[in-house]
Amino acid sequence: MGLTDTVVAELDAARRRSLMLLEPLDEPALVRQHSPLMSPLVWDLAHVGNYEDQWLLRAVGAPGARPDLDGVYDAFRHPRPNRPALPLLSPVEARAYLADVRTRALDALHGAGLDALDARRRDDLDPARPRGARGGPAPDGGLLDGGFVYAMVVQHEHQHVETMLATLQLASLPLTTTPPTTVLGTRRAPGAAVPAAGGAGRGDEGPAADDVLVEGGTCIIGTSADRWAYDNEGPAHEVDLASFRIDTTPVTNRAYAEFVDDGGYHARRWWTDQGWDHRRTAGLEHPQFWRRDGPTWARERFGVVEPLPLDEPVQHVCWYEADAYARWAGRRLPTEPEWEKAASWDPATGRQRRYPWGDTPPGPGRANLGGDSFGPAPAAVRRGGASAYGCHQLLGDVWEWTSSDFAPYPGFSSFPYREYSEVFFGADHKVLRGGSWATHPSAVRATFRNWDLPVRRQIFAGFRTAIDAR
Numbered sequence: 001m002g003l004t005d006t007v008v009a010e011l012d013a014a015r016r017r018s019l020m021l022l023e024p025l026d027e028p029a030l031v032r033q034h035s036p037l038m039s040p041l042v043w044d045l046a047h048v049g050n051y052e053d054q055w056l057l058r059a060v061g062a063p064g065a066r067p068d069l070d071g072v073y074d075a076f077r078h079p080r081p082n083r084p085a086l087p088l089l090s091p092v093e094a095r096a097y098l099a100d101v102r103t104r105a106l107d108a109l110h111g112a113g114l115d116a117l118d119a120r121r122r123d124d125l126d127p128a129r130p131r132g133a134r135g136g137p138a139p140d141g142g143l144l145d146g147g148f149v150y151a152m153v154v155q156h157e158h159q160h161v162e163t164m165l166a167t168l169q170l171a172s173l174p175l176t177t178t179p180p181t182t183v184l185g186t187r188r189a190p191g192a193a194v195p196a197a198g199g200a201g202r203g204d205e206g207p208a209a210d211d212v213l214v215e216g217g218t219c220i221i222g223t224s225a226d227r228w229a230y231d232n233e234g235p236a237h238e239v240d241l242a243s244f245r246i247d248t249t250p251v252t253n254r255a256y257a258e259f260v261d262d263g264g265y266h267a268r269r270w271w272t273d274q275g276w277d278h279r280r281t282a283g284l285e286h287p288q289f290w291r292r293d294g295p296t297w298a299r300e301r302f303g304v305v306e307p308l309p310l311d312e313p314v315q316h317v318c319w320y321e322a323d324a325y326a327r328w329a330g331r332r333l334p335t336e337p338e339w340e341k342a343a344s345w346d347p348a349t350g351r352q353r354r355y356p357w358g359d360t361p362p363g364p365g366r367a368n369l370g371g372d373s374f375g376p377a378p379a380a381v382r383r384g385g386a387s388a389y390g391c392h393q394l395l396g397d398v399w400e401w402t403s404s405d406f407a408p409y410p411g412f413s414s415f416p417y418r419e420y421s422e423v424f425f426g427a428d429h430k431v432l433r434g435g436s437w438a439t440h441p442s443a444v445r446a447t448f449r450n451w452d453l454p455v456r457r458q459i460f461a462g463f464r465t466a467i468d469a470r
Helices: 003-022 027-031 039-060 081-086 091-110 114-120 145-170 253-261 271-282 319-328 338-343
Strands: 211-214 217-222 237-241 242-245 290-293 296-301 304-307 399-406 425-432 450-452 466-467
Touching: 003 039, 003 091, 003 114, 003 145, 027 091, 039 091, 039 145, 039 466, 211 338, 217 338, 242 338, 253 319, 271 319, 271 450, 319 399, 338 399, 338 425, 399 450
Parallel strands: none
Antiparallel strands: 211 242, 217 237, 242 466, 290 296, 296 304, 399 425, 425 450
């Protein structure tokens, strides 16, 4: 398959995913703002079209479809709480706009000569092959080099599908598609109840039995070769890390319930000053969507209340909650470089892997991605997805909070626009890694960096813990 055909297939897959998710919803559900944290779903839908209008039409020299809509769908000009007051396209108008932009974009694509450019560069769309020096534009500065601009638009749409799934969860809207009873071939056992019993914290017990040693030394973090990568993922650079131990799986509901039932939300010593203030102000008592069911725990998932599945990774916790749990457990959150080394570095070969298990794309038995499961899988069910160090579920299931602030790598340069990464650098945002069950496989890799405010809980985020090696 040539580069042009591959781009067409990827664009089509992303669009079908967006439309299929929203198709069952009526107009009131699409235009209502279900939470001030999120946009109306119809805003997300039209925003995807406007982004494509800007980057796959005007940015590559083709006439735009609706430049007049740029101001309405500018995410930086209009914070989410204010978007319902904008003159938004209706659901019918938004779908028509998407279709019009896509027709024009495909016409521009077929006239762009990507295959000829590809042949001249002796390259293809394999995301692991060079696109030029990362952390900046390709040598010719072209958005078309290796099809980068198309990859950017594909990933952007998949990211908005994940955002819309978070909106549906906040809205308690039931999914009309029944979640499968299996996740990548592994049967999901019904969740058992969690006794609400107290217990001692593990603060003095040292490393847990289910962690692995990552020996110290130098490794490569980031990428200067991956053509799918965003600017903040590069350039590749060498770091020297001390030895540490890291959990083999994300922290589970079972483990987190022990922290809650031990009074962890009311023990000041486990929380940072900012975290304690936020816990009290926001009234945090447990992860979002958990609820007591007599002496046990239940959770609400897309409008359905069910027993809390003990063996699933905990999700919908903010950074402050994750950090407090780690302190209670006598551990800490891993730094971003520690997480990436555990996920991508192969000490036997002295090279990076694109994915924890190697360079083969995600598939059954490796990672729970793409949204078909509608939730995390039980911990450590996919041995084929293990990293070289023996860590599981590093990609998929839940985004994982790290202790690191979102900061540029040495030699960083914005490409193709500052607003993707650069404007978010600083101590206000914490880094998440690894993707969730709702993340599409084409929009995640071991070098991918996500970030959010430390108070955010609506995202499908969990964590794993680490500790200095003794």
